[in-house]
Amino acid sequence: MRNKARLVAKGDNQEEGIDFGETYAPVAKLEAVRLLLAYAYMNGFKLHQMDVRSLFLNGYIDEEFYVSQPPGFEDHKYLDHVFKLKKALYGLKQAPRQWYERLSSFLLSQGHERGKTDKTLFIKKAHNQIILVQIYVDDIIFGSTNKILCEQIVKAMQGEFEISITGELNYSLV
């Protein structure tokens, strides 16, 4: 057992129109994950997963936010200072959306296409090969008919985000 601390913003202080606009973020349905499993099985490839560390700290925010220094960790030289946020924080209403925005635009920049029905599925086809990337909040499930495509996405993701684990899909998500 390990202690884990999470610094969160008090999202209930946020006012709509001033502190946040859109908050909707698509999340994969379990059925979509099952379809992916079936598709991978039929095409004879394995699924892998990776996990992004502190994912919400990866989303950029459009609004201006200030938070007070966390109690016990104040900078004694600058007690009258506050933190201005550059990225989203857990607890902010727009955090999940901004994370989805950041990850999806990254995948699109890597040549993936967003699923027409499932907005959390990203597909890339090349030379008769296919790679599928399904995002399930902080878990990313991916698989390909081609090993090199898999290695590419892992490398690209590691260059962009802090990935904590990556390996074969081995535990259920829900």
Place this chain on the structure above:
Amino acid sequence: MTKNLSLDNVIGQVQKGVSTRRSLNHFIEHTTFVSQVEPKTVADALEDSNWINAMHEELNQFARNEVWTLVPELSK
């Protein structure tokens, strides 16, 4: 082996005499041994070095991801 141990080595009270397992029955059966106390407030957590470490770990993530910058508070 020498029995000439200094009194500092005695754990507990010298006057208490011998405690048998039977005499401790009541204590063992009716006491809950709490191994994990969850702090209810930040002030509580700041008393515990394990929690302080966890908080440091979290704040390191903030530094690594360049989540924020310290700025002077705007005058009200």
